[in-house]
Amino acid sequence: MERYLRNQQRLRLRHTVAMATAIKMVDPLENEFLAGLEKKSQRANRFFRTMANRPEVLQAFVPLYGAVIGPGSVERRIKELVYLACSFANECAYCTASHTASGRKAGITEDELRALQTEQDHAFSEHEQAAIGYARELTRTADAEESRERLFAQFTNEQIVEITLVAAMANFTNRFNNGLAIQPES
Numbered sequence: 741m742e743r744y745l746r747n748q749q750r751l752r753l754r755h756t757v758a759m760a761t762a763i764k765m766v767d768p769l770e771n772e773f774l775a776g777l778e779k780k781s782q783r784a785n786r787f788f789r790t791m792a793n794r795p796e797v798l799q800a801f802v803p804l805y806g807a808v809i810g811p812g813s814v815e816r817r818i819k820e821l822v823y824l825a826c827s828f829a830n831e832c833a834y835c836t837a838s839h840t841a842s843g844r845k846a847g848i849t850e851d852e853l854r855a856l857q858t859e860q861d862h863a864f865s866e867h868e869q870a871a872i873g874y875a876r877e878l879t880r881t882a883d884a885e886e887s888r889e890r891l892f893a894q895f896t897n898e899q900i901v902e903i904t905l906v907a908a909m910a911n912f913t914n915r916f917n918n919g920l921a922i923q924p925e926s
Contacts (some may be wrong), residue, residue, distance in 0.1 A: 766792035816846040825875040826910035834917040837924035870894040875907040
């Protein structure tokens with residue numbers, strides 16, 4: 741519990757500390773694609789507004805993200821556990837906030853979120869533990885040599901590729917958000 745509280749405090753600090761030089765966020769009036777994304781979601785999105793500084797990258801990113809995070813051979817709950825494991829490990833306030841909300845929709849409870857953040861994985865299924873452990877190790881070492889075998893024992897090749905893509909996407913967005921000090925909207 742103490743580790744959970746320290747992590748929460750660290751995430752709150754990150755949330756309140758502003759960058760000395762803030763990156764420009766593109767106004768949706770300046771970018772039709774961005775305006776369409778925000779109209780569809782019915783809310784402003786700092787991540788997209790920042791990425792819109794490179795409009796061609798934003799246009800390529802959205803379908804890639806959808807292909808990786810959307811429906812596939814791995815159930816939504818496991819994808820969210822993987823994304824959150826990476827985001828907690830990287831202390832990414834933006835992705836943690838975003839994927840806490842989507843994780844809840846995928847059936848992840850408050851107790852499970854706390855356990856995931858404090859790395860107390862014993863209550864998760866073997867299947868989930870394998871994916872979570874792999875995601876954390878891949879995040880920390882870029883290799884996952886120690887957890888890869890356990891993942892192979894639990895998942896098909898297609899699922900392993902999909903889990904790896906989710907972890908890679910989480911690490912990409914975590915580093916983008918942390919590097920530019922992008923904070924959650926609410």
